[in-house]
Ligand SMILES: Cc1cc2nc3c(=O)[nH]c(=O)nc-3n(C[C@H](O)[C@H](O)[C@H](O)COP(=O)(O)OP(=O)(O)OC[C@H]3O[C@@H](n4cnc5c(N)ncnc54)[C@H](O)[C@@H]3O)c2cc1C
Ligand code: FES
């Protein structure tokens with residue numbers, strides 16, 4: 001790892017100022033993506049701004065009909081939060097599927113979104129649930145926020161502070177794990193919202209997370225696994241690599257989408273929505 | 274350089290370190306607590322697991338500066354020198370939960386954290402799921418799973434947490 005200067009701000013404002021003042025400074029939250037790439041010398045930020053000691057940035061609460069999760073909430077705290085479990089159980093389950101227990105004790109929702117790894121789990125939840133990503137500067141919809149592989153619309157001095165999830169009527173996430181890395185080979189998040197249905201796919205798209213609008217329309221007419229009978233997605237634009245061909249991933253998307261609808265319909269309607 | 278103060282295995286520790294020092298390096302090289310191992314450089318093997326404020330974390334993927342002001346417990350901190358082993362250590366010995374022993378400190382720290390979170394009555398399925406982040410190249414896991422199930426039960430009757 002190359003040398004860097006370490007900063008531990010007490011507030012988001014201080015953190016943002018440190019980013020402004022120090023060129024190429026980066027924030028670190030759980031460090032479970034950033035430190036591995038720094039160890040491999042693929043990243044060498046001269047300044048690290050540690051968000052993990054900013055008080056109140058890891059809160060989880062209901063605000064009206066939205067579940068609000070602070071940027072430094074760990075995967076473990078989301079997975080075990082009674083508030084999340086009641087409002088959007090699919091989100092708690094998703095967090096519990098990330099990596100392993102030690103990874104979940106450190107990794108954060110803000111870090112996961114800012115990184116926008118094409119095989120990460122949270123991006124699918126944000127896109128399907130229509131989350132709002134709140135930063136120190138503005139509010140972003142997932143469509144504006146996710147900008148392709150490992151790319152977001154975050155500016156260099158912009159910090160995610162929280163993520164707001166409107167509570168859906170029903171939702172489920174099904175993840176087909178890569179046997180080696182345990183990231184998603186394909187993951188499908190299905191959400192039945194008051195006004196529409198959304199199907200978001202991670203792990204498969206060569207531009208990162210995306211929605212399957214043909215599935216969404218079929219499910220809007222009838223929210224049942226049967227509505228997807230015979231439906232497929234084209235393999236154009238999907239990743240093919242040693243873990244699976246684009247055709248295989250396309251097949252998985254259809255299978256997992258059906259399973260996700262099945263899992264979502266098996267759950268009682270959320271009382272809040 | 275960065276000044277840090279933390280508590281390691283109950284003892285206060287102060288040091289002046291290069292901020293890029295990993296927690297595992299700090300424990301092994303500065304404090305000579307070499308029970309915590311490094312088995313990979315991809316954050317996947319779990320040989321380096323320690324407890325940070327009571328939670329299992331990978332010391333190879335944590336900066337020592339980030340532990341400033343916090344509490345760390347390593348395999349050396351489970352039972353006092355010369356005293357009887359911690360029940361989880363004893364269970365690994367009794368049930369042949371190790372061969373070369375390289376993964377063992379991480380396995381045991383992960384197992385103790387698991388008992389703290391999920392209690393003393395653990396199914397094989399739960400144990401296997403929870404060992405997701407700990408790799409062993411020798412045992413084939415069967416005896417590790419048995420050791421953890423037995424160690425979890427023994428911890429209920431022990432004063433050592
Ligand atoms: C062994 C292993 C297995 C894993 N398995 C999975 C998996 O199955 N699924 C999955 O989704 N992920 C997985 N991960 C990744 C894990 O979820 C990471 O924790 C997460 O991607 C990054 O979160 P972090 O808090 O550790 O971020 P960091 O590593 O601290 O930061 C990552 C990036 O985000 C930026 N950043 C962090 N916080 C903010 C913020 N609030 N605002 C703006 N920018 C910010 C940083 O500058 C950096 O560029 C795995 C990681 C490991 C090591
Ligand atoms: S050395 Fe930490 S996970 Fe392998």
Ligand code: FES
Nearest residue numbers: 372374409410411
């Ligand atoms: S006992 Fe040798 S690696 Fe596990």
